[in-house]
Amino acid sequence: MTGQAVDEAIAEGRRKIEWVRRNSPVLDGYVRETLADGALRGRRVAVVVHLEAKTAFLAKILAEAGAEVVVGGSNPFTTRNDVVEALRADGLTVIGREGGGYPEWEEDLLALADTEPEIVIDDGAELTVRMAKHRPDAFRRLAGVTEETTTGTHRLERMASAGMLPFPALTANNARCKHLFDNRYGTGQTTVQALLALTNMQIAGMRIVVVGYGWVGRGIATYAKALGARVGVLEVDPVRALEAMMDGHAVGSAADLLPGAAAVITATGGIRAVGLPEFDLLSDGAILANAGHHDLEIDVPALESAATSSRQARPQIRAFDLSGRVVNVLSEGALVNIAGGSGHPIEIMDLTFAVQGLGAHHLAGTELPVGVNVLPKHLDDAIAAARLRAGGITLDEPDQRHVDDVLAGLSEGLE
Numbered sequence: 001m002t003g004q005a006v007d008e009a010i011a012e013g014r015r016k017i018e019w020v021r022r023n024s025p026v027l028d029g030y031v032r033e034t035l036a037d038g039a040l041r042g043r044r045v046a047v048v049v050h051l052e053a054k055t056a057f058l059a060k061i062l063a064e065a066g067a068e069v070v071v072g073g074s075n076p077f078t079t080r081n082d083v084v085e086a087l088r089a090d091g092l093t094v095i096g097r098e099g100g101g102y103p104e105w106e107e108d109l110l111a112l113a114d115t116e117p118e119i120v121i122d123d124g125a126e127l128t129v130r131m132a133k134h135r136p137d138a139f140r141r142l143a144g145v146t147e148e149t150t151t152g153t154h155r156l157e158r159m160a161s162a163g164m165l166p167f168p169a170l171t172a173n174n175a176r177c178k179h180l181f182d183n184r185y186g187t188g189q190t191t192v193q194a195l196l197a198l199t200n201m202q203i204a205g206m207r208i209v210v211v212g213y214g215w216v217g218r219g220i221a222t223y224a225k226a227l228g229a230r231v232g233v234l235e236v237d238p239v240r241a242l243e244a245m246m247d248g249h250a251v252g253s254a255a256d257l258l259p260g261a262a263a264v265i266t267a268t269g270g271i272r273a274v275g276l277p278e279f280d281l282l283s284d285g286a287i288l289a290n291a292g293h294h295d296l297e298i299d300v301p302a303l304e305s306a307a308t309s310s311r312q313a314r315p316q317i318r319a320f321d322l323s324g325r326v327v328n329v330l331s332e333g334a335l336v337n338i339a340g341g342s343g344h345p346i347e348i349m350d351l352t353f354a355v356q357g358l359g360a361h362h363l364a365g366t367e368l369p370v371g372v373n374v375l376p377k378h379l380d381d382a383i384a385a386a387r388l389r390a391g392g393i394t395l396d397e398p399d400q401r402h403v404d405d406v407l408a409g410l411s412e413g414l415e
């Protein structure tokens with residue numbers, strides 16, 4: 001980039017980060033104040049989350065608290081150049097780029113590992129797993145990891161049960177202030193927004209199949225239904241399928257639901273949830289989008305090999321010709337709400353990053369057991385209370401009057 005282009009990128013990145021700050025009362029208030037106690041001063045913290053303005057604001061809060069912050073991206077398609085330039089101009093180290101593919105991203109993550117972070121704020125355990133595989137010494141020296149999402153939490157749990165996690169990790173995902181809001185409302189709203197913005201299509205009456213009915217799938221189904229879509233849910237867990245049915249959605253097998261679907265959105269957290277057998281069931285013109293962490297949740301490589309040809313139908317829409325039918329994939333199968341949209345609403349990331357920032361602070365200042373831990377309940381409560389306070393809301397304290405007196409009058413012999 002030329003000098004002028006860099007200056008313009010810095011200015012634009014700074015405007016975006018300032019917009020985030022103005023709409024992040026928890027990070028900009030309670031979290032900033034808590035982190036000012038010095039626990040993070042001089043600690044090397046790697047932030048490896050989708051590298052856009054909200055992540056940049058978290059990185060800046062950590063840097064202000066005295067941490068030596070290195071920032072990278074958790075997906076090759078979600079890094080934004082203006083934000084990278086703005087962070088660099090403000091003295092933070094960024095190892096990431098917009099416009100690279102998987103090989104460049106892998107290279108950047110290993111370069112990030114070589115900075116020997118002590119604490120990692122990770123997403124999908126992308127840096128943690130690579131450090132374990134390719135930088136085992138630096139991995140063993142990690143003081144801790146705080147992990148953003150469901151898929152990363154599952155990865156860390158599997159490493160812990162195999163005896164391969166030699167330090168404490170925190171699952172931010174399992175904090176209530178994360179999954180109840182981010183996975184459900186954040187992904188629900190923004191996935192539907194991205195689907196509509198990228199396709200320029202109408203949702204009222206549209207037949208949408210959501211694959212996976214966890215927090216993310218529930219959110220997407222709720223928003224799609226509220227806007228008039230006819231929603232079907234493809235689940236493998238019978239309890240969750242029953243829940244989807246009672247929430248008013250059609251449930252059934254792939255053979256029942258996929259034919260005639262205008263859009264299919266994956267949210268399973270696994271890989272190949274929609275692959276060759278499912279492609280055979282899709283109608284002409286079907287749109288495939290992914291909201292789960294893995295870019296492989298829709299098996300795009302298998303679709304590429306099954307198709308006679310493919311072409312760019314619109315920005316971020318690739319149309320695959322399957323002898324007589326066309327199947328359209330949004331954002332190459334990467335998380336559509338981030339790669340094909342602006343990511344979660346700022347207010348949602350204010351909560352998620354409050355969990356992550358306080359998680360890093362907790363790891364720095366507390367002896368935690370090796371393995372996967374959850375943020376203490378009082379911190380989760382404090383985040384929610386801070387958010388309510390920012391909206392001018394205070395709650396009543398719990399009162400002894402409300403406590404069931406079940407123990408009164410029981411004989412002492414039972415104690």
Ligand SMILES: NC(=O)c1ccc[n+]([C@@H]2O[C@H](COP(=O)([O-])OP(=O)(O)OC[C@H]3O[C@@H](n4cnc5c(N)ncnc54)[C@H](O)[C@@H]3O)[C@@H](O)[C@H]2O)c1
Pocket residue numbers: 149150151152179182183187211212213214215216217234235236237240267268269270272273291292293294335336337338344
């Ligand atoms: N796009 C985003 O911004 C965003 C935000 C939060 C989480 N995530 C990611 O979304 C994914 C889902 O998260 P979650 O919290 O809902 O997870 P979850 O584990 O609560 O739910 C996943 C559901 O998918 C079902 N499932 C698994 N494989 C399936 C298959 N092949 N077919 C049908 N159903 C299947 C499971 O039974 C489960 O009910 C994860 O990868 C998570 O990391 C994305």
